[in-house]
Amino acid sequence: MPAARSRIGHDRGKMLAMLIAPAFSLSLPTATAAMVATTSIAHLTGLDIAVIAVYFAMVIWIGYYLKNRANTSEEFFMAGREMTAWIAGLSFVSANLGSLELMGWAGSAYQYGILAAHWYWIGAIPAMLFLGIVMMPFYYVSKTHSVPGYLKLRYGQGSSTVAAVSFAFMTILMSGVNMFSMALVMKVVLGWNITFSIVVSSLAVAAYVALGGLRSAIFNEVLQFVLIWGGALLVPILGMIDAGGWMGLKTRILHDLPGQDYLHLWRGLGHFHDNPMGVHWTGIIFGLGFAISFGYWTTDFLVVQRVLAANSLRSARMAPVIGSFFKMAVPFIVILPGLLALVVLHNPNGSLMHLVGEDVVSAHPGMGLHSYNEVLPLMLVRYCGPGLLGLGITALIAGFMSGMAGNVSAFAAVWTYDIYQPMLRKNEPDEHYVTIGRWATVLGVVVSIGAAYLVMHAQGIMDYVQALFSFFIAPLLGAILMGMFWKRATKSGGFWGLLVGTVTSVGLWAWVHFYPAALRFVALSPDARDMAENMYRALWSLSITVIVTLVVSLCTSAKPDSELKGLVYGATVLPKEDPVAFYKNELFWAAIAVVVFVGLNVMFW
Amino acid sequence: MTRAREIPIWFFIGVLLSVYGVMILGYGLWELATGHLANVVLAHLHAPVWWGALMLVLGLFYLVKFRPDR
Incomplete structure (x- = not known):
């Protein structure tokens, strides 16, 4: 195994980031690499700049056009609940499809091979379908405006x-962490000034979200989704031609990189030391496929907000199902380029290029080394000339902006509905809350910029921020599942379950952080690596949340069924949907999605 | 008072794809006509021509199908 492809580039921050939310997959060491980078990877022509400028003009036009359609709080925060299933579904996926995800996962595919596709398939599809088919009716029928809003209805103000x-x-x-990472990527790839990247992209996002609210964010996310595909799809197409098709790619990987399994999803997961990720199939299925994935896709308001904006219950159920098909296809523009890079990227002298970890790049400045995270830009530069390169870079910028717009629009809604309104100013006219929402959007962007600069000057906090985010996901899932599917769950049960589950997550993280040998207990094996730790930590904290909610609920008095209508399975009569042709039925398409999902896993077994 | 009908998002997508299609196809045709190929791998496949044309066709389809006066 070539030294440069050894595990010396293993990156704890990135592992954490990849697990807590797939969108956050590029991390701190990129920063270090960027600081030492002396030359940029790509050079844009006038045509490329024009392509980028057209994109910015378009998003501002959309925000300006929609400004008169965000006059009430329902319009500003919930897009008037008028989105079709297609728009809500594409927005649902797009809010998660940030540029950092594109670049980070392409780099992971280069490092770990097709194993990285688990985060798109088992790490997303079952949860998305569960949200659409099982959970969405309760979110939608309760008419909640947010996930904390649902907790308030079910468990009361404390949990909310x-x-x-x-x-x-x-x-x-x-949002700030991602903003900083993206600005660094622009510095590494294009040589752009960090402040310039941060200010221009932030102002554009602030303008179109503050003007048009969630509707504008959703419209732009759909636009950005199309753009991401338009800009990134050409790389795997040309790459496959370059590599001689799928068979050619497989042959060259086996020839150039013998002894490593880059092409199988499950075969190497029998033991922690049989695969480069250091994970086990139980962690992938129960930790990633359940605790983390369900936690993110069904309770993170950033993505759930898009579906709540649907125009009917059927659309709300169909949106995640539609999204699941596109999510399953994303590896084509993310994982495949990473695999292709293993065999098609060459140094100027004709030898095979070996990308390395960020720490190696940092330790050898001026040697022209490239990190795993630069896979996608390197592939773009390899195949895309003027215009197409601008389109690819625009796709990366669009991905970043859609992620940021998702963050600030979700922040504005939660701040206004779940913090400001119940705790500060209860009975104000509707226009007041719209104004607060607009200012919250601007404030969110300003604080994000502050956070970006904070990270820039104290980069060590990035790992902690990412770890902090991960603490809440699994316990929140436990509390919501118990509340939604068990009538006996009580206000105290939900509150203490959430609290103890979160403390458990923090405690396990601290235990491993300060005593690394504890990994063998948390992840059940001394061979486990960081990724496995995150999976099992999520599983432990989810289990503790469920147990505590169960025990405390049984010791306290439950609400009568009449107070649980529209909130809990068994106490809710779901509205009857008009019959539609089978091809318009969400259950039919969910079944097709399951078949495709199983087929992909079998195909790449 | 009735509110003016909203321009669908698909129309905006049509505008963007059409503009990009014209720009990229235009560059591709210039490359084809002058023989000044960009210094990229597989430049002889003239990706800007067919990718730009594809974007333009898709963009025009969306422009027509979702035009605001329909």
């Missing part, structure tokens, strides 16, 4: 406040 404050704080902080 804990969830709202933690979500608002972490969302805006993560």
